[in-house]
Amino acid sequence: MKTFKIFGVVAVVIGILTALTLESCSAEQVAAYKNKSGAQLWGENCIRCHTTPSPAAYNDTDWDTIGLHMQVRANLTKKQAKKIFDFIKSAN
Ligand code: HEC
Numbered sequence: 001m002k003t004f005k006i007f008g009v010v011a012v013v014i015g016i017l018t019a020l021t022l023e024s025c026s027a028e029q030v031a032a033y034k035n036k037s038g039a040q041l042w043g044e045n046c047i048r049c050h051t052t053p054s055p056a057a058y059n060d061t062d063w064d065t066i067g068l069h070m071q072v073r074a075n076l077t078k079k080q081a082k083k084i085f086d087f088i089k090s091a092n
Contacts, residue, residue, distance in 0.1 A: 039087050042088065045074045046070070059092065064085070066085075
């Protein structure tokens, strides 16, 4: 009987440690995601549906319009879209 109790305690401790590890891991991932640069977000999001058009392919006014359009298509937050299109406009 005593052995079973110890197993129970060990299982609970492992469970708590796993929960804590997962918790801190996801918090870090959220932070890493929030800190992504426009260039990173561009590389990760804009190739999901088509090849990324070169920043030089459009002027700033066009990119503003495309930004609104692709923010909806790519399901980006306003902040992410601003980062991406600020980056693109800095590179054209
Ligand atoms: C969910 C799929 C999807 C994602 C993700 C996506 N696009 Fe698009 N994109 C499209 C489709 C579809 C079109 C064709 C026009 C239309 O029907 O909306 C398009 C067209 C374009 C065009 C041509 C101009 C226009 O507005 O039609 C540009 C430039 C463009 N995308 C840039 C981007 C950039 C930059 C990103 C990253 C922020 C991006 N796309 C992410 C689906 C996507």
